[in-house]
Amino acid sequence: MNTTINIIGSGFSSLAAASYLARSGSNVTVYEKNSTIGGRARQLKKDGFTFDMGPTWYWMPDVFERFFEDFGKRPKDYYELKKLSPAYSVCFGMNDFITIGDNLDEICRVFDKTEPGSSRKLRKFIAEAKSNYDIAIKDLVYRPGLSPLELVTPQTIAKLGQFFGNISKDIRKEFKNKKLVQILEFPVLFLGAKPSDTPSFYSFMNYADFGLGTWYPKGGMFSVVEAMQQLAIEQGVKFVTNADVEKIEVDEDGCATHIIVNGERIAGDITLSGADYHHTETLLDKKYRQYSEGYWERKTFAPSSLLFYVGFNKPVENVEHHTLFFDVEFDQHAADIYDNPKWPEQPLFYASFSAKTDSDTAPQGMEAGTFLIPLAPGLEDTPKLREQYFEKIMTRLENLTQQSLKDSILFKESFCVNDFVNDYNSYKGNAYGLANTLLQTAFLRPGLKSNKVKNLFFTGQLTVPGPGVPPALISGKLVAGLIEKQLYKQPKQTFTKRYEINI
Template structure:
């Protein structure tokens, strides 16, 4: 493969120490740039939060390890592998499901087991699932090859003959909804819920999510679900260690106050980042400092970056455009330490209510939730004994909720705001009733809630959104906000607010999009794994196709 153009080492400042910030910092340091990462909180991880209390270790963010080849690719670019750095466990049961009114759980394994589960609910659904998963695998392969690693930063990108040739296949998948696609193949409402629920993890709902995202079912029902022992907090720590080994300077408790640009001549060019030392929220402990930069990567919430750190004339998005955007749902989170074991629960658990459409409608309209609502329960102690004391279980309940910071914040042992604690109480009682654990509330030894206000304060989330901009049609694929500022040269954006979107793998891909841009790489595919040194450039290779 040909050598690519030489790019001199540059001074880089990365704002935000979540998965996208760490991934970007690591790749740019590995390619010879001098990188400093500034993180507002005292710990790294961003939305991948962590809580440790009385021997329990809770992940308060991502908990589904999907698209393993994307995560593996980042590790390869850093000169190592997930086999070397992580202890990954395959979950025999991807997730366990409960349906309102019939509390006999249905396990959803991957492969042939999923086919049998579908067949048990609707005769003929097994064969229909085979075809559905075959098509979702094709969509995933298409996305990897042509879209996920491309930033579509210029109109010429859309004129690529390979992309134009795909439009007849893409148009119906982008124009139609995931809900309609699933309904055309499955009549049982329970199966529609299983195949539609991934839209929640995309910050949307099945009726508002493009059908293209049926590819999500390929990830959990074909590839299967993995778990990194030690949780996602451990994954953050491992990535941070690799970043430091590559030369990244990481500063926590560093609140960025502004991004400066040189506007003296022609197009503005990024010049520096201003920041202050900050301890507790709102507590400034030092004078404002100024860090010069040739490149700045905003790996934090896009709305915060543009509206708080840049003057109006240098923002890529107008105030009017933000009013048209959808922040996606927020969430009420409940971390529970439970005395005794809970054999009725699996590692991942989904509870579906019959008011499916109204459930999503309440969230989108900003209304109070029903007493019983669809929710997700993670019990990592079913797999990982390190996250709970002996004889105890670790529970994490996620209740998708309206993006309303006015609901307030959570707190320890029921001390959060009344709206947050009311939702948390209802979720706890719902789980106890549906899973047949009558004494669940009495067995709680640790309780900590979080609400929309926590997302707003901890990670500057726009309107307290838990995930990032919703994957609606107008906010998906090349319609999603760009990875590059349209007003300032040298300013780039990574993370769940921009392309390609929400989720740990997507954040790692956004990091690689920026690494390619900074290093002058025009190809759409991912970079070839190699150890880089100052002045050298990575090559590119075609994306590996997913294995159906």
């Protein structure tokens, strides 16, 4: 097959799609606007320190295994993977930490110590979460979101009520200790919405947490990016960096025919965008855009983030590789993101200290710290605000872990709303895409295939199946499948209409 496919962006979904499409015999080229590949999962290196700029959590290892197995490979063919023990720690105040182990038995002991008798409820909750995981991750998320009937199976019918309940209510019904409630609500934050707005069925994220555990690829998440690029190159994919796509051209028949890259007109039979969906549509003349500005305004977006990458000249004590700081009011911070968007007065934050696991990420005797504060997208972003919030979290970090750290900072780099817009063309500077609420699930998300432009497709966190690294890999596979069906002119599925509820 001599089909030419041009892919915009080099995030996880684009990398996955590129490999599948090249394996089928197409000539695939990936165009990345930045100087290095990876999209939000780029890497920062400075003065002997190494940081993942985006994702730092490796969850759902089975999804990665399934991806590489599609090519007769295994993750260990490309990178070394280690299960973290403990998985992470949650700080609720000075000398008040709950550490999550690497197996359910250990976690149950911690739960019983915190709330006597809660382990029995936890085992029941995780058993249900595993059942949901088996339905969702092993089946439903591998469907392309073309029809509501994709969600109708004997298994989902049996769990229909879980699509209309919410995680927060379910957890609070069974667990009374506030700390345990927050720990159980934490995993669904990866889906981009408040627990009270996340359907009960999404408890499968709790199985991803307590059942499958937290892993770390040596070298960080960028090692996975490099692995996927290497796999793509093995399939024949070409990569072009510093390649800013300025326009998608559509001919008189309504077919995408060219992309304009740094002023150069490049022909292609298929155009696939893994870039921000909203931005991609602005590359089209207005009449070819599927979704209005009002549509995007009405959607619930996952948060943006204020990130700091900090080099310390000594180890940071009393923390784990992954540490969550929940020492302030969770509900208030959530309201500042979703209900009344503003900079939070007292933000929760997350910290990663990768050198606790991987000594290569910092010079000997030093520490690489990554800090993340979730924020509402579209907020004002200034150097003064960044500095103010860095001071807030460093002061709390020192107090909560009882050590002096500010004088040990060698450097810090920051990344926030403006950078998400400038580097990734991200809508309102969001970090994670569209939240997975009930009305933004599966066929109710923006489609993988344009319904106005022939041969134009989309992949990534704003489309099916949703935000997160494992869903991005799945999104790449799904869109590649749709493209291959079109190229090979296989029989169309019975239901291809896009369903949207504009509320």
